[in-house]
Amino acid sequence: MKITVVRPGDLGDSELTRWRELQKADPSLDNPFLSVEFAVAMDRLRDYVRVAVLHDGSGVAGFFPYERHSFGIGKPLGGFLTTCHGLIAAPGLEFDARALLRACKLTVFDFDHMVAGQPTFAPYEADVRPAPVMDFTAGFDAWLDQVRSNSPKNLKTVRYKERKLGREQGDLRFEYASADPEVLRVLLGWKSDQYRRTGRVDRFAQPWIVELIDLMHAEHSSDFGGVLTMLYAGDTPVAGHFGLRTATTLVGWFPAYDTEYARYSPGIVHHLQMAEAAATAGLQMVDMGKGGKEYKDWLKSGVLYVAEGRVSRPSPTAAVHWMGRTPFNKARTIVLDRPSLYRAADRVLKGFGRVRSSLRPEPAKQAVKEPTGAN
Template structure:
């Protein structure tokens, strides 16, 4: 393999165009998951403006780019997927029939280890290092919203009736309810981030928006717009005020759901669920094939989904002491986290403790 490694700002316009072309043809080449916007050049470039160590390996055959591998690297050679812990889809973007040697790729990138937690399906050379595989639910809307809604009624009749009834009640109790699929008002984004921060604190979770670089990243992506990619802020309004919002990323065929939140004052209407149905309707009208709800066990995801993708976590390593030390530190943490999340007898007590801590933090 002919492999060159670039900083984000060094990537040529021709290479960016080739990368986008690989994604746009992914569904035709039997790998539709590679069209995910988290694998787009725009996401990697935005990350490069907010975090150090972002690099892009370009694999060429006959002088032409055939694959793109975005990653983050520390000075010691520890590699991570771009946005590890934040991005919902990771891997190497390639064309049909492309195969690679993971060890050779890591060596060319100067990596002793590469860690991932949302590895896309079909990355065989990387999957050998996976320590676990997890479902990532999606909402298929490629046949149109009415087809999706009809299937939802069949799969989750009570959920569908209840959600639509709450939407009608919200309309009765408000002078006006409207939905904006692609809101460009920065004030609505600030409201979403404030709701989400409050939710993190209320449930005892770490507030992601307390990290300045994550807030900067969302601002970057909110203002990033190209033909195949955009940061999409969707907002549900009642009486002129936002009651639920979601910020995600769109490619040509995939809307990646990322940060949903709502105003707790409107909780009785389940505005977040109403918002997701409106998003599905608008996405179908825009030619989106599916909404990727992301890895994670949530009741609303189980109700909304039509099927599940699979994403993996783990490490690809070379024989190197840095790789041994990194895996020794990270493996127990991941194993404990997954054990808690997968077992209700562990998760429920831990969740109650976190929520009690959240209430205490909210009062301080």
């Protein structure tokens, strides 16, 4: 096996075509974060993005996209932004992971959302987690029957709030695959507010992440695209989501809502309407990603599996990295395993967010002009 390392943007047309062929040939790779379009977009914005191209005697056998940071520390492409990573290769391809790291000039590679069971990385999996999905392969009605079976009380409550929202705030309208950049700005504003309110780091404070979202929003091919959805009450947007899709799978990424309408549970109302719209558009699945949100348990009709683990080559850098990362990873696993701890941690973060907001100085009062064009 021969390995060459290039930037995704330097891949030729034949290699781009081969990437897409390999992805479509293996159902476990049906995730937009594994698509070549995402890798190319990341390469446009970040200097540390690379892809290892694996050649066997008959041609290209696989692609391994990754990030190479200082001291040879390797991270999955997109890191904390993504919910899936892995080797895009022919089903069953097995390659020595340490030899792969050597070719990539990496001393260590940590993963936490690896496609579970890939032969190259399976020996290094420390934990495997379920990622709940909404599965529409049997049709939207079959999925809704499963949701009703999961929790009839929850579904009844959300449907009641849905009717109440429309009755009190204006007729509901759902927009699927909006191309309006101003609608995207509304959603990102809600999400930034949520990050700050809950004590988390505002991802959109980093301009390159906003630029990445804009690039993804502009993608509209048959195999890959950004999907912006918005729920309106009358003419007022109340809840939305931006995610990525392949031809058949939509991945949850950035859901948010206007807290002024929180009493109506607009986020869950939106998710139900998004599911129906996605199924109508021909998608077969919405991947909600692993994580401790309780609403995922009753919206799910199936699961995928992702793995956490670590590959390293003997070096002082790898040893130091292990000492810094292992306690954090173990603590996170313990919290995710126990819903009571997850809720407690969430309350602590929200409390921190409230304190941080109260300490933020008030902006100077000034006249505010309404925006007249795209940001």
